[in-house]
Amino acid sequence: MKRNVVLALAGVVAVLAALVVLWPRGVEARPQLAESDRFRFVLTPASTRSGSNSFDLRVTDRAGNAARGEVTVEPAMPRMGHAVAPITAAELGPGHYRAGGVDLFMAGQWEITVSFSAERVVIPLLLT
Template sequence: MTRPQWIVALVATVAVVAGAVALLTAGSGDAGVALSSSTSRHSVRLVVDSPRAGTTAIDVEVTGESSVDGVRIEPAMPHMGHAVRPATTAPAGRGRYRAENVLLEMSGQWEITVVVEDARGTERVIFPLLVS
């Protein structure tokens, strides 16, 4: 391994470890987890009631330059090859959406994709979530 490759590998390892520590801290206990991100048109906030194996409720708040036509939640556990049925959301106030009984089948690292649809198209935001 050349020196530049070694440095890249070291930086990548540090980033993965830092992310894992952040996720472990965020997912500890019975408290909900709140995560935020942005797309080119929207800011998205995801709140998971209980990040534990089984069913949970997920709230999504979307703000941005255009009104939202719909929001869908797509849970997946890519490293295990698991994807569960997308969860439809119900409006829960202006810019707020809620999905009840979202199935997170097992403990481990999940990816929760929030699909936001508006008049200009579809945007996806992927949130990492550690399920205990």
């Protein structure tokens, strides 16, 4: 009886371990940080799947103070030699911007260029 319980437990542990190891993982939508000489940009995509997307942007100076101005997002896909039209982000609050309706129609490695008051940073984004 006791032996059966031990065997069953071992089986459950083995199945759980296999699930943990083999469970398919996607790419998580993590905040991406990029810094230029004067500013710090944090871009969080709403999704890491191809299709319509939106970006949450936080722009501060190097001291951490919110920066205000026009923020433009310029997505491009270098492997395909293809860029899509730039999008001007809407201001939600001090240093907090949102670029909506970004149509990233193809899976793969994208480069998102964020420009703000003549400074530009490039943020990589992998879509599945």
